[in-house]
Amino acid sequence: MEITRRGFLKVSGAVGSGIALSGLGIDLRPVHAYADKLNKMNRVKASKQVFTVCCYCSVGCGLLCSVDKMTGKIFNIEGDADHPINEGSLCAKGAGFFDLTEANKHRLRKVLYRAPMSDKWEEKDWSFALERIARLIKDTRDAEFVTKNAKGELVNRCENIGHLGSSNVDNEECWLMSVKCRALGMVYIDHQARV
């Protein structure tokens, strides 16, 4: 059944009047629960389905995010029944995938900065962070850049900056970080593949 947003609002209205009627002493809870389920089901049907891959272990289970076409928000995530590996099923972590979206109040939303000797975070904007980080990278790298090693061999290394992570980001992001580190001459480069 294809449902339009208009139809969806009608279903919501029916639920509203159901609650009102319950004031007359008629137990409408089962009806209410059914309508709730229908509500969610219809919302899923009316939503945009977006394929993603689980972000925990390396099995690569497929998930479908239901995105409300009006608000652009994800309101449900479940296993992709068409996926040949997980066939719709998920483990405890995968089943809780929705709690990684912005619905989780602990998500980081702003650039945070902690000044030397300070005991707190301060909110900053991206331009402050990018400008300051670039300055620190350049000054640190320039101060102790190693052109030759103890044997006098040409090494062109930046030994005083390290890079850790991440096997928890996409391939394209990994590749960018990998070449960025090499262009800077960094050698202390490692991530979860080793730990």
Add this chain to the structure above:
Amino acid sequence: MTNHYIDLKNSDVILIMGSNAAEHHPIAFKWILRAKEKGAKLIHVDPRYTRTSARCDYHVPLRSGTDIAFLGGMINYIMQNDRWFKDYVVNYTNASFIVSPDFKFEDGLFSGYDAQKRKYNKDTWVIEKDARGIPKRDMSLNDPRCVFQMLKTHFSRYTLDKVSSITGVSKENLTRVYEEYSATGVPDKAGTECYALGWTHHTIGSQIIRTMSIIQLLLGNMGICGGGVNALRGEPNVQGSTDHAILYNILPGYLKMPAASLDTIDKYLEKSTPVSKDPQSANYYQNYPKFFVSFLKAMFDDKATKENGFGYSWLPKLDDGAHYSLMHLFDKMLAGKVKGLFAVGTDPAVSSPNTAKVRKALEKLDWLVGENIFDNETYQFWRGPGVDPKKVKTEVFLLPASASMEKEGSQSNSGRWVQWKYKAAEAPDDAIPVGEITIKIMAAVKELYKKEPGAFPEPILNLKWDYTDIKGRYDALKVSKQINGYFLKDTVIEDKAAGTKTEFKKGQLVPTFGMLQVDGATSSGNWVMAGSFTATGENKMAKRGKDDPTGLGLYPNWSYAWPVNRRIIYNRASCDINGKPYNPKRKLLEWVGDKWVGDVPDGPWPPMADREKGKYPFIMKQDGLGALFGPGMAEGPFPEHYEPLEGPLTKNPLSGQLINPAIQIFSGEMDKTANASDKFPYVCTTYSCTEHWCSGALTRWQAWLLEAMPELYVEIGDILARDLGIRNGERVRVSSIRGAVECVAMVTKRFKPFQVEGKTVHQVGLPFNYGWLYPKDGGDSTNFLTPTVGDANTFCPEYKAFMVNVKKI
């Protein structure tokens, strides 16, 4: 993985050792149970009884860190009872090679050991070659110096009595596992092994995996459906992040990081490109220069020219033999030599070994840049337990990142399936993808170097860095195509075998790595991924075809598997030398007429019975054969049992070498160890649980998961708990010589004491998912207990075997 997750259903015997698959890879375990439904035997070997054990046919408890002894005993059993698969071993492995007479093994040490440097000179670890430079072979396998006989002699010391005494496994259990697993050494049976961090997290981790590889080669289980040695890896894109080499020792596509002694690209390529004189060895890495030059072209584009060695001098060079791993990084940081750190999607203040050392080291930083979706103990180290923020000079940036469903891009699973995923929603507020953060930071650095003089600016200024869309936002597709690679000029590709010529235009994508060029005519950011797009730009990673023509679950049209969409690597070894499948019931590949039918074969060549055009099956090996003798390893061409750095014994029951002779010993003030000490009498190991993931840095912030697994605990066997007067649920302190954690005691029957060298040895275990930041009172990092020491080849830290004490608080 040599195979892939669904393929686990095709196995007849599944040995799960070094993994708790049911709890940590539940969906992978579904495929293991599918095998069981069809009659497969499941065996679980692990120090602890877990939910994996509960679903297996039986569980065999083994003392942490003694896996090589256990598996070495299996090799001995296979040899003594003639369980090896003769046709496979003779034709497809280096069993017949003759080892140099100078190669020796004595009292736990191979020839060439330098005790001062704790390193081997490998000059004697060589095989003999004939006048043409081809390895000498004795196909009868009777020559006492052939690999087969030397392997047999080496492991003859691993008797049932000896192995039982080292591992604490009863002789009955040993025989049962050896008997059942080695029954797969016949053409129509498949045995597979599933491991995880339970094998890699040891000072001898790589050699444990090699011992299993030797078993799989002896039994003909490599390259077949339902076979292989399968790492159930623990992170969503750890395959991809390794492929793309966010690691000190390799470049994308497993290319070697240049060493300082190789000062020109010619010297580097000569050293990195193997040569084989045997016409039947494909020696696929002879193409190495094409992959490397194409990588430099992807990095530096038209700035990389033949004249400047394609920018080889712009890459940093590692000192020969030196290592720069996470443990080395924190060692240098503690010494004040590392001033800045990026910590992207990671929480080393919880996850790195020897937490006290790591957190002290972080205080020495001038600056720290964190990128993540949640806060964690690393980013807030400056106000961690016992730290006075007013004394910490570090400038810290915590940059908000998009979660995985808030960005487009690809992820590679452990079975090498690279799957394309889509952006479902915008990230909250100021959060952006890590890719975009990386692009913006580096663009700002490039700007500074353009404006001001600075040290060695060439690689920074010459780096190709145009990976944004017209709105200036991160464009994953653009990066992905750069990783695949392009034709940089009009190029004609000639296929001599097929007698065809195909012309590609400048700007087209390279449809397979076989077409990469050595002269700079192509780029490829990572050669193993060349072919993830068609020449006209179709993204194969996004494929969702569900057809399964072999019926074996290969799903060739679902996503893209590197290399060249091959689902099971070394698959030519599933057929005999005439190309007929060893197991007609699970026909992975077959030579029909003049071509291979089935999975994408490991190269197009005919099977090796064709002495003129045929090739051996292990095409990535210089000699084309599976290596029973493996001189590439740091501690010897044959595996050998050594005790963990910290263990219950003062003497190795097999030799005079107590610990792995090739591991690096860190000897700073914070690197104490206590072997066989009365103060720390219990073996300890660490692990995860279903509800949390790694350091818990993502899962502890999720109410549902946290409620299910709220706080740190230590599992203690009921016999030990009774001796110590500890009751279930009481608070205890677990300590090693390096540090301590306080937690809840979980008294259990899942840990049983071991009988080791005539003594009773108890083992305990803790999860590693907790940290002080959140939840409050959930317990701090288990890694306060673990030592700074790692595998001799990989520097994977030892998280799985060390010594502790447990006391009631």
